[in-house]
Each structure stands twice: as structure tokens, then as C-alpha cells.
Amino acid sequence: MYHWIPFWPETAAVNAVVVNNLYIAELGLGALIMLTVVLMMLTFCIRYRKSGTASRANLTTDTWRFEILWTVATLAAFLVLFVWGAQIYIWLFKPPPADEEVYVVGKQWMWKVEHAGGQREIDALHVPVNKTIRLVMASEDVIHSFFVPAFRIKHDVVPGTLETVWFKATKTGVFKLECTQYCGLQHATMQGEVDVMTAPDYAHWLVDQGVSESLAGQGGALFRAHGCSGCHGENSTVHAPSLTGLYGTLVHLQDGSVRVADDAYLRDCILNPRSFTVAGYPPIMPDFSGQLSEEDLLKLIAYIKSLGGMQEHAR
Known part of the structure; x- marks a missing residue:
């Protein structure tokens, strides 16, 4: 969907699509403002250069109408982005009904994952595609941060609290999981993978774990x-x-x-x-x-x- 943008990171969840749209809008608005200012600067530099023939007579001294218009227009644009971003923030932190619930515990320096059926993983998370996944997260020691770049989800896991985050993967594959909060000497090694599978493959994976108690x-x-x-x-x-x-x-x-x-x-x-x-x-x-x-x-x-x-x- 975003392959036409050079160097754009992989997009593999509905969360990522929503965040991408806002980010592209912000980049577009910033580029438009920068381009407008640069074009105005170049126009005045060329037209009123020392050797230019443009008249300097009858210079405009009353510019308040232009200043108000420019200020109001940019303020309105940024307010639209602010409201849009606030809605996305609320949407991201107010999870919809979940199809699967998974428990994650951060510990120096690993991610311990437990599924509702009793299946356990270390530095890996297996989930079905096109299903809403709700993660309930805790930390055993220091602050960690659960980050999946392809999903655009990042959430701090604070000791003494339970944190929740959700995502809905839109394609199968293996995606990188990182801790982005410095958590000790081996922080850089606290990495893992999110394996998004088809529904039949996920069902087989759950059975193959050989767990007898949920x-x-x-x-x-x-x-x-x-x-x-x-x-x-x-x-x-x-x-x-x-x-x-x-x-x-x-x-x-x-x-x-x-x-x-x-x-x-x-x-x-x-x-x-x-x-x-x-x-x-x-x-x-x-x-x-x-x-x-x-x-x-x-x-x-x-x-x-x-x-x-x-x-x-x-x-």
C-alpha cells in the first residue's frame, strides 16, 4: 500500500495503516508550508534583486490582513491534525473486543509470553492473522517497552502495573519485536519475533505445544x-x-x-x-x-x- 514511498517501513497491521495516514498528512502539510515559504523567498529574491527592474515605489505597509489569513489557515490545519491525532490516540488505547488475549511479562532480558490455553513462549509471539489480539503486559523488574515496528505499536511496561495494548495483523509473516526502553546492560539483546499465521496454522501450532492445562x-x-x-x-x-x-x-x-x-x-x-x-x-x-x-x-x-x-x- 505504501510501497511507492521510498524507504517506508513495512506495514502489517490495521494500527499501522491508521498511524501511517496521520504521519503522511503531517509530512504533506509540513512539506506544503516549507514549499510555500521557499517559493515566496525565491520569488522576492529574484524579483527584487539588485539588478532587477521591479518597481520599489508604493510599497505595501499594511499587511495585517495577509498575516491574519496566514496565521488562521495554518492554525486551522494544525488543529485538524491535533483532533485527528487525539482520536487515533484514544482509539489505540481503547481496545475493541478481542478475539485472542495473550499475557506478556517483561524481564531482564526477555519477553515471556503465555496464551490463554497455557502455551508458553520466550521472545516469540504466535498470533492468527486478521484477528484482534489484546496483550496484557507486566514487568518483573524495570521499565521495558514493547515495540513492533511493522504494527506501529509501542507501549511501556511499568513495574507494579498492568498495561494493555492491542493490534490486528493484516498479513502473515515474521515481524521484529524489540524493547525500546533502556533496561540494563543487555538491553540490546531483548529482542524477539511476532509470527503471524493463518487460522489453520495457528490452531495446529496451539495443539502442537502439548499443553494440558489452560x-x-x-x-x-x-x-x-x-x-x-x-x-x-x-x-x-x-x-x-x-x-x-x-x-x-x-x-x-x-x-x-x-x-x-x-x-x-x-x-x-x-x-x-x-x-x-x-x-x-x-x-x-x-x-x-x-x-x-x-x-x-x-x-x-x-x-x-x-x-x-x-x-x-x-x-
């Missing part, structure tokens, strides 16, 4: 091992919030605030429950901070999400 299943085992089922289970005698159907709903807290029960909220509740006590319940949940790795947290979150919730948030 990520949610592993989370369920952790849920029981850490005693969570003793309070949040169906037969529990402890007065604790039910987790069935929780994901994606609005949660009213004791401090009067309201939170959406998304991935970040579930993580916060597990690690720091006293700060997110649900209204009407006693603050008796123990603090699991320091007891669970980022991978374990993602497994627990996957399990809680498997218990149901609002479909428009969960997908």
Missing part, C-alpha cells in the same frame, strides 16, 4: 493453594465478595469511589486489598504483596476472568 486452570490451582477459595468460594462461610461474574462490572468501594473490575483492579486487590475494600465487607483479606510473581498474578486474573463478567469488558 492459564485459567493454573490460576484456579493457585486460587485454592493460597486459600482464596476459603473466603471467595461458593460454599464459604466468610463474608467476602463473590468473584463470579465480577470481571468488567462496577465495584463500589468503602471510600466512596467506584472502580471497573478490570485486569489492573484485580491485580491491585490481590496485592493491596486494604486499599480497595469493597463497600459492605470487612477489611480482612490478607496482603499477597511479595508472595506472588507477575506470572502467578496473571494466572489468578485469568482464572477470575473465567468465572464470567460483562462480555464487552472481558473480550
Whole structure:
């Protein structure tokens, strides 16, 4: 689509097409303004050169109309680009319903990837073509940055938080994955590949991994091992919030605030429950901070999400 532009990077996702269009518009506007200014400069330099015959009489001294027109025109053009860019920014950070959800953990100096079915990868990400992929990302140590140039997606992965990013690949192939945030001495080696496959090939790849337990299943085992089922289970005698159907709903807290029960909220509740006590319940949940790795947290979150919730948030 963009092969006619010299040196243009590969474009392999709908995200990239949208970003390309804005970037080309900005380049075009900048080139138009530069060309206009240069042509005006050359015109005046040639016409009013020392040996020129152009009359210097009756020079225009009142130029405010031209100045206002020039200023308003350029301001309007840049405001259009600003609104356009803001819409794209919101679109990129507000993911549509996902066909596949994948969990990614950044660690010095590798990307650890886990699929919903329990398949695991290191420095590689296999996804189907023409499907919306939602990545839930965490860091085990320092700030990393997940960047796939061909998709035009780049998102910082900050310790202590969960970050999400999405993309929809439009063609099959292997595309470079990089970390673009300096994360230590071996930062340059923190690279990988995104392998975009046809739907049948992707289905075969999932089966060939030989995984017997899904990520949610592993989370369920952790849920029981850490005693969570003793309070949040169906037969529990402890007065604790039910987790069935929780994901994606609005949660009213004791401090009067309201939170959406998304991935970040579930993580916060597990690690720091006293700060997110649900209204009407006693603050008796123990603090699991320091007891669970980022991978374990993602497994627990996957399990809680498997218990149901609002479909428009969960997908």
C-alpha cells in the first residue's frame, strides 16, 4: 500500500495503516508550508534583486490582513491534525473486543509470553492473522517497552502495573519485536519475533505445544493453594465478595469511589486489598504483596476472568 514511498517501513497491521495516514498528512502539510515559504523567498529574491527592474515605489505597509489569513489557515490545519491525532490516540488505547488475549511479562532480558490455553513462549509471539489480539503486559523488574515496528505499536511496561495494548495483523509473516526502553546492560539483546499465521496454522501450532492445562486452570490451582477459595468460594462461610461474574462490572468501594473490575483492579486487590475494600465487607483479606510473581498474578486474573463478567469488558 505504501510501497511507492521510498524507504517506508513495512506495514502489517490495521494500527499501522491508521498511524501511517496521520504521519503522511503531517509530512504533506509540513512539506506544503516549507514549499510555500521557499517559493515566496525565491520569488522576492529574484524579483527584487539588485539588478532587477521591479518597481520599489508604493510599497505595501499594511499587511495585517495577509498575516491574519496566514496565521488562521495554518492554525486551522494544525488543529485538524491535533483532533485527528487525539482520536487515533484514544482509539489505540481503547481496545475493541478481542478475539485472542495473550499475557506478556517483561524481564531482564526477555519477553515471556503465555496464551490463554497455557502455551508458553520466550521472545516469540504466535498470533492468527486478521484477528484482534489484546496483550496484557507486566514487568518483573524495570521499565521495558514493547515495540513492533511493522504494527506501529509501542507501549511501556511499568513495574507494579498492568498495561494493555492491542493490534490486528493484516498479513502473515515474521515481524521484529524489540524493547525500546533502556533496561540494563543487555538491553540490546531483548529482542524477539511476532509470527503471524493463518487460522489453520495457528490452531495446529496451539495443539502442537502439548499443553494440558489452560492459564485459567493454573490460576484456579493457585486460587485454592493460597486459600482464596476459603473466603471467595461458593460454599464459604466468610463474608467476602463473590468473584463470579465480577470481571468488567462496577465495584463500589468503602471510600466512596467506584472502580471497573478490570485486569489492573484485580491485580491491585490481590496485592493491596486494604486499599480497595469493597463497600459492605470487612477489611480482612490478607496482603499477597511479595508472595506472588507477575506470572502467578496473571494466572489468578485469568482464572477470575473465567468465572464470567460483562462480555464487552472481558473480550
